[in-house]
Amino acid sequence: MKLTLRVWRQKNANARGRFVTYEAKNITPDMSFLEMLDVVNEELIGRGEEPIAFEHDCREGICGSCGFMIDGVAHGPKRASTVCQLHMRSFRDGDSLTIEPWRAKAFPVIKDLIVDRSAFDRIIQAGGFISVPTGSAPDANAILVPKENAELAFDAAACIGCGACVAACPNASAMLFTAAKVSHLHLLPQGQPERYDRARNIVATMDKEEFGGCTNIGECEAVCPKEIRLHFIALMNRDLIRASVRDWKVGRRAAGM
Amino acid sequence: MAVTGFILVGFVIVHMLGNLKVYQGEEKFNAYAVGLREIGSPAVGHEQFLWLMRLVLLTATGLHIVAAVQLTQMSHAARPVSYVQKKVIQATYASRTMRWGGVIITLFVVYHILHLTFGAVGFPPGQYRHLSVYRNVVTGFSLWYVSAFYIAAMVALGLHMYHGVWSMFQTLGLSDENTGRLYRSLAIVSSFVVVVGNISVPAGVLVGLVK
Structure with a gap:
């Protein structure tokens, strides 16, 4: 699969953030959403760029660490699921996705998709x-x-x-x-x-x-x-x-x- | 919101039932309007009970609006940076239009009082007669655009009540996993009955049922 990601990038809590577009290549349908981001990050690191920061821990949907907005829906399109348990088979090849952090005064952005x-x-x-x-x-x-x-x-x-x-x-x-x-x-x-x-x-x-x-x-x-x-x-x-x-x-x- | 909303919903239901008296004919409908001013007589004087009720309603409306403004300000403060993309999943149209719905209803209430209580708007000069309520209703609603505005405002009221009535039980902590559905049904039935009952009056005048 190949996807186009529009990701919120923000250096730190005080910096101004902006959307940056990335191509996600060599994605398989059985990858989780976070594994897909891992693939994108591997490539970014290879190019000497800063990887996309996102929070995660168990990747089993039970710890509550992960989460961001995918196309305007918290944790993405699958019901009763966290982003770590959301798999790429929920999307179509060639999809274009907007990825944003939680937005709330009480949840200030620390970096990219990570909020406090x-x-x-x-x-x-x-x-x-x-x-x-x-x-x-x-x-x-x-x-x-x-x-x-x-x-x-x-x-x-x-x-x-x-x-x-x-x-x-x-x-x-x-x-x-x-x-x-x-x-x-x-x-x-x-x-x-x-x-x-x-x-x-x-x-x-x-x-x-x-x-x-x-x-x-x-x-x-x-x-x-x-x-x-x-x-x-x-x-x-x-x-x-x-x-x-x-x-x-x-x-x-x-x-x- | 819930407590003042409860008072206002109570008023709206009673008002709608009063409106239906128009179908009992001119005499009874006018007598009802006169009778409202004499409730509690002779223990309480002319229009005293009516003014007490008006005061309660005005206070409830004022507090309802103040609470709504505070909630709106809290919401805006709680999300200073809005989403570039945000989808609605299960929120009803009614729940998402409470704020503008409230504004429409407030404007309607002002117009409605100037129209059928004072005769200040929507009547040709000299056509409005105080306490000839039946004639006033017929004359007032003969103008199609006035009736259309009333009907549109009632749809807004229905939507506001549909979310409001259910929300009231939720806020007051009465709703639970067993009664949630009951209160939803109550919200549907009460808002539907109020809307249909109220719309029937201007619609009745327009089609010649009330003349």
Whole structure:
């Protein structure tokens, strides 16, 4: 296969970026998208040029490192897939593709297709955890979890934090990511003690990181490689509203009313 | 957005049901308009309840617009560099046109109040008669372009409601994996009924059903 790539090149966070066109030659349909870029980079290195920088790690679709826009779609045309698990058989010989990094104020470009997603780390630090004393592993089945909740919690926990939801959102909102992290813990008994503080803190951090507001459009759900569903956002909203009601009640009680 | 939207959707549904009274004839329709001003009588005075409702609606509309402007500003700030290429995968036309839809509806509401409440626009001089609502509707909608504007505005309202009603349940945290589909259906049915009910009035005048 032979393809024409229009790739975003940007030297560093402060440099002005631009699109550069490359020819991808000697590509086979069973290569992954990242392997195709490896071939292009080999040639660039051979010519003494700077290779295209992109993030990647496991190349199995489970780590959340990779991801960029291919022809205006986060992770490319294949549903429920990361770019590392997208194969060249999804394209046709002679295709012309535009490759762009995630675009969001909260995800500044570091180099070429690599963006800084540490805003996600700070969201996790605000509430993506449970506080338990460490020690020996608890007995299996000591805490019972209804089957349905276990399944839903697992659906939410499948989030790999790649950032495609933010990239696809017309508002650059991080609601799907945040909601997945919140829901995963809220559906399990271990998540209950800090439930309302978590909802409040994690959403406050998300807002502080300058992500946009959710307008329930659903583009996030469409590109999510782990098919995280939009209703997790409603679940988080529910806890957020309950948290405010509880704060109000606690406030009244403290005021002796 | 959701709380003020809920109030506004409630108003729109009640308003549409009121509009349908036009089919009960001139006498009943005019009596309905007069009756609206006497709700709560004699406990509350003439037009007092009506003005309270108008105040609530005006406040809800104001807050709804303020929230929309804030959300829009947040969105623009959150993506300072836009994509060279961006495809829409599953977002509905309605969800993507909420902002302009809202602008169209606001302009329509201003026109509608100047038109059928004040008689300031869309009537030849001396043709508008306060509280002769039936005559005003017939005279007002006899101009095809006025009716066409109303019909177009109602389509915009329908689209706005279709996304808005569903979105409301999502924002208020009521939607989940089991009820999501129910709320979608509720959004379809409510927006469809409001649009058809409201459009039937200018359309009815144009085809001579209401005269």
